[in-house]
Structures are given as C-alpha cells and as structure tokens.
Amino acid sequence: MVKNAEKESYRHRARMTPRRPASGLAERWTTVDGVDVFYRESTNPPDSRVMTHLHGFGLSGRYLLPTAELLADEFHTFVPDLPGFGRSGKQGAALDIPDLAHAAVRFLDDRGVKTTSLVGNSMGCPVILEVAHRYPERVERAVLVSPAGGIHNQPLRRAVGQLAKDGGREPRKMVTVATPDYLRFGVPSTFKMFRALTQYPSLERLLQLKIPTLVVLGTRDPLLPGPDRIKEVASQDENHVLLVVLDGAAHAINFSHPRELAHLIRLFMDDKPITSLPGTSTARVFEIFRGAYHPVASED
Structure with missing residues (x-):
C-alpha cells in the first residue's frame, strides 16, 4: 500500500510540476499499460503523414527535438519518452529491445495511430528494426540515424570509451541536455540495457527489412564502423536501404545537424534525389548506397 501511494505521489509530481517547455511541440502525458508516458x-x-521519433540509449526524446520540430510543419509528429527513460515511468522489469518495440507500438495504439514513419537515433534504430519485424503493417518508412549496438560497440568498456570520445565531438549544449537523462536512467539500468542492446540481432533484422529505409551516418561518429563496412553490409541483399553519409557529424546528428538531417528526411520521404542542404558547405552529403526499391524522382 505504501509503495502504491509513493508511486501515485511520483506520478502527481511528474505531471504537475511546472517546467519551462523545452519544445515548440505540445508536451503531454498519457498512460499506457499502467505506465505514465510523457510525449x-x-x-x-x-x-497529415505521421512521423514518430525514437530516442537513444539512456536518453529522453528531448535531444531529438531540433530535428523533429523542423519536420513538424509537414508531419504529424510524436516524440515520446519510452517507458523507463526520461520523464516517463518505469515498468517492473528492465526492458529489452523487443519490449521497447512493443511499448512504442502500444503508445501508437493509445494515440490512435495505425501507421507511421519512424525516425530513430542510436538505440532507437534497433527498436525501429524490431517494430518493423514484428509489426510490419504499422511502419511506412524507417530512418535510422547513427544506429548502434553491434559488435563494434562490444565490450562495455569499449562502448564507454566510444561514448567519451563522442562527447568531445558533440555541441557543448548536448552535454546539458544529456547529463540529466543519463543520471535519471542510472548505472544499473545502463548495464542491463547495454547487454540487451548488444545481444539484439540488428544486422539480421536490417537485411529482412521490406520497407524504404534511410540510414544516415556521420563521418566523425566513433560508435560506428567505417562507411565501407556499412556499405558492404547494406549491399549483402537487394533490400530497400538508402545509405547516406553526413560529413563532419558525430553520433547525435538529430541534435547537432538538425537542418541537414531534416532536409535529408524530406527528400527521402518524397523519393527525391539526395543532395546537400543548399547554402551549407560544412556538412556535405554523400550517397554511398541505394537499394533497388527507391525510385529517383526527376528534377523539374
């Protein structure tokens, strides 16, 4: 009884504590399978076409907002904090990738969304792969930005070193956004989630995709193997992957290069040729692989 009372008190404080809005998007709460979910x-x-943005390891959806907001004029946009992350409540047991995929779909059910395009960063990419695997009818298109969790990130000490190196390559403001999320997520959850992430069959799921998929990589991302290795992986099957490299970007592209990423996503969603954002010279775009599915619209 005491634990239930404490839980209700936490929910009340989380919902009612006034905060300065971190986004131009509306900040809302719902309850999914007994868990308070902030979005x-x-x-x-x-x-409008629906687009849902899924965050990375240990983080909330807050750092995805720079890109999400730029796309919100055209797409009905959702940016949830998945259960156990950010301001959302926690379920009883630690969640793995399939659990998070199920939670994402249950959130969409709760919001009355039948189909959506999914944009993920880091851990959000394996979650998208699992959603597309288990619920293919729910996903129109997938955008995988800096996908993480493969052999290149093992063991944990290597991943920690990669994260530390990446921290020095991200905008300083990213630290102020990410640090509270990491502290809230906690060390025990970090170890459990990392194990679940590295055990997930990301490559197998990627090669099974049957939907148009955009993969965006940064040339300065220490968490990913080189573009040549990723191109080799993408070309193992005649799948629907469009692989693009953003010159000068590190891991958190959704935060560090929102204008360039939003531009790429718009082109991909409309099947237009991939080009650099007009007027920019520091973040050039290189298309290095295109599967057979993607048509290329002719320019007027």
Missing part, C-alpha cells in the same frame, strides 16, 4: 506532439491536421 511531445505537433498540432498538424489529422490527415
């Missing part, structure tokens, strides 16, 4: 949502017309 952000745009106010587009109901018939």
Whole structure:
C-alpha cells in the first residue's frame, strides 16, 4: 500500500510540476499499460503523414527535438519518452529491445495511430528494426540515424570509451541536455540495457527489412564502423536501404545537424534525389548506397 501511494505521489509530481517547455511541440502525458508516458506532439491536421521519433540509449526524446520540430510543419509528429527513460515511468522489469518495440507500438495504439514513419537515433534504430519485424503493417518508412549496438560497440568498456570520445565531438549544449537523462536512467539500468542492446540481432533484422529505409551516418561518429563496412553490409541483399553519409557529424546528428538531417528526411520521404542542404558547405552529403526499391524522382 505504501509503495502504491509513493508511486501515485511520483506520478502527481511528474505531471504537475511546472517546467519551462523545452519544445515548440505540445508536451503531454498519457498512460499506457499502467505506465505514465510523457510525449511531445505537433498540432498538424489529422490527415497529415505521421512521423514518430525514437530516442537513444539512456536518453529522453528531448535531444531529438531540433530535428523533429523542423519536420513538424509537414508531419504529424510524436516524440515520446519510452517507458523507463526520461520523464516517463518505469515498468517492473528492465526492458529489452523487443519490449521497447512493443511499448512504442502500444503508445501508437493509445494515440490512435495505425501507421507511421519512424525516425530513430542510436538505440532507437534497433527498436525501429524490431517494430518493423514484428509489426510490419504499422511502419511506412524507417530512418535510422547513427544506429548502434553491434559488435563494434562490444565490450562495455569499449562502448564507454566510444561514448567519451563522442562527447568531445558533440555541441557543448548536448552535454546539458544529456547529463540529466543519463543520471535519471542510472548505472544499473545502463548495464542491463547495454547487454540487451548488444545481444539484439540488428544486422539480421536490417537485411529482412521490406520497407524504404534511410540510414544516415556521420563521418566523425566513433560508435560506428567505417562507411565501407556499412556499405558492404547494406549491399549483402537487394533490400530497400538508402545509405547516406553526413560529413563532419558525430553520433547525435538529430541534435547537432538538425537542418541537414531534416532536409535529408524530406527528400527521402518524397523519393527525391539526395543532395546537400543548399547554402551549407560544412556538412556535405554523400550517397554511398541505394537499394533497388527507391525510385529517383526527376528534377523539374
């Protein structure tokens, strides 16, 4: 009884404590399978295409907002904190990748969303792969930004070193956004989630994809193998992957290069040729692989 009372008190404080809005998107709460879920949502017309952004390891959806907000004028946008992350509540047991995929779909159910395009960063990419594997009818397109969790990130001490190196390559403001999320997530959850992430069959799921998929990599991302290795992986099957490299970007591209990433996503969603954002010279784009599925629209 005491634990239930404490839980209700936490929920009340989390929902009612005034905060300065971190986004131009509406900040909202819902309850999914008994867990309080915090999310952000745009106010587009109901018939807009739906786009849902899924965050990375130990983080909330807050650092995804720079890109999500730029796309919110065209897409009905959702940016949830998955259960156990950010301001959302926790379930009883630690969640693995399939659990998080199920939680993401249950969130969409709760919001009345039948189909959506999914944009993920880091851990959010394996979650998207699992959603597409288990619930293929729910996903229109996938955008995998800096996918993480493979052999290149093992063992944990190597991943920690990669994260530390990446921290020095991200904008300083990213530290102020990420640190509270990491502290809230906690050390025990970090070890459990890392194990689940590295055990997930990301490559197998990627090669099984049957939907148009954009993969965006940064040339300064220490958590990923080189583009040549990723191109080799992508070309193992005649799948639907479009592989693009963003010159000068590290891991958190959604935060560090929102204008360039939003530009790429718009082109991909409309099947247009991949080009660099006009007027930029420091973040050039290189298309290094295109599967057979993607048509290339002719330019007027």
